[in-house]
Amino acid sequence: MQFGFLGISYQNARLEIRDKISFTDAMKLDFFQKAEAVGIQQCMVLSTCNRSEIYYIYIEEKQKAEIRHIYEEMFPDVEVRAYLSELSGEPAMAYLFRTAAGLESLVLGEDQILGQVKEALEDSRAMGYSGKELNRIVRGAVTCAKQIKTDLKISERPLSVSYIGIRMLEEACGLTGKRLLVIGSGKTAVLALRYLCGYESVQVTACSRNKAHARRLLEEFPQIGIVSYGERYEALKTCDIVVSATASPHLVLRRKDFCPVRPLTMLDLAAPRDIDTAFAEDSLVRLINLDTLQEIAADNRRDRELLAEKSRERIEAAVQETAAWLLQSRMDMTIESLQHRCGEIAEDSYAYLDRKLELSQREKKMLKKVLYASLQRLLREPIRELKRLDTEEEQEEYRRLVRQLFQI
Incomplete structure (x- = not known):
């Protein structure tokens, strides 16, 4: 009896390939039934936007080739074999443990994958394709990942400059009850709006050059106000915080065009810059720009990598314990x-x-x-x-x- 892994991920397949190799619930059941027909009684499918992977228990060596053949047949329009990765025994277990802990994710140490692993096991159990051995291995991976996240807190070091910027605003002046102006309607501005709208009692106004973009913002964030680009300085007069994230090639807020009369915190998420650096010379203004945020993100990335190394040490010990259990079982x-x-x-x-x-x-x-x-x-x-x-x-x-x- 041995533990096996087979699948693709962002590490060995581009997005356009991964989009074509994805398991629906019906396909999962179809796969389980075909695997059972070749003698594989325990099997789990982990299918997300970044991976489509199979974890299974096999008895005979030939079953590895059989399950690979089943996988390839599930996606006849793709040359699957060119993208497949395959592992057996302890290396397969170690990969699952690292995956559950977020160490094999596109964003190192992210949390979402842990819930996806748990859900994949529940799906397998509900369909009757998980037994004592698979349950023990996957639950061991989940438990190990939880301990790593609790003890090392790897995911608490944010890598998104938007999120880091909003966190800095919270530390600098607090957000609850504040009036904010967000300039821009692209991806970065929308991400900032999502973070900001998560706080209580914030009054958010968005400023966009494009009326169609403004309408889309209102669809996602019906609680915000909207002003035109030409009204940005007027709106700024009553704000405590301004966040600017446009794709403009020139400055959006110029010091010569606006003189603050009350404390104002400014967050510039744009490259090239949206906000005139001359604002930093004003005693009423605190300016946070992308350079500072990128330095923090780089520091956090290094911290995550160091913590990932500590995580791997724990995973190695947990995998050896699980492998010993499987051998005895x-x-x-x-x-x-x-x-x-x-x-x-x-x-x-x-x-x-x-x-x-x-x-x-x-x-x-x-x-x-x-x-x-x-x-x-x-x-x-x-x-x-x-x-x-x-x-x-x-x-x-x-x-x-x-x-x-x-x-x-």
Whole structure:
């Protein structure tokens, strides 16, 4: 019995390829059924925008080729083989553990993948394709990932300059109850609006050159106000904070065109800059620009990489423990068969003695307990030795001996 991995991810396939290799719920069930037909009883599909991966338990080496063939047949319009990665044993386990911890993600240490791994296992269980071994391995990966996130807090070091900028605004002047002006309607501005609208009691006004873009902003953020680009300086007079994130090739806010009369925090998320650096000379203004944010993001990225190394050390230990468990579990059926055989012998012996002896109910109960306990005691040391076997070759040799000796 062995653990296997097969699949594609952003690491070995471009987005246009990944878009064509994605599992719907119906396709997952189809895959499970086809895998079961070749003897693979335990299987999990992890399908996200960045990966379409299979984790499975196999008995025979030929099943690896069979499940690969099934995967390829699921996507006949793509030359899947050119993009597939494949691992077995501890390397496959280590990859799953790293994936659950966010160490194999496009954004190092991200949190979302952990929930996706848990959901993939639940889907497998609901459809009847997850057993003791797969459950133990995946849950081990999830538990390890949770411990890493709790202890090392790798995902708490933000990498998005928009998010870092909003965090800096919160630290600098607080956001709750503040009036904000967001200039721009592109991706960066929309991301900033999403972060800002998550705070309580903020009054947000968006400023856009393009009326169609402004309408789209209102569809996503119906609670905000909208002003035209030409009204930006007038709107600025009543604001506590301004966030500018346009694609303009020239300055959007010039110091010579606006003189603050009240404290104002300015966040410039644009490259090239939107906000005149001369504002920084005004005692009423605090200016945060992209250079500062990028330095923080770079520092956070280095911190994440260092924490990722610490995470890998923990993962290595957890994988070795899980692999040892899986190796021992291969003897479980043999041990269960031995115990079942002893139970049969104890039952036969009790039935014979019960016919030959006149025993009270208390004596019958005692006799049955003694017979079972005696045979279990006889098996205690052999079972202990079976659990200590640490190679597949030894395990197979002892399985044959047990079957022969005990006729099971």
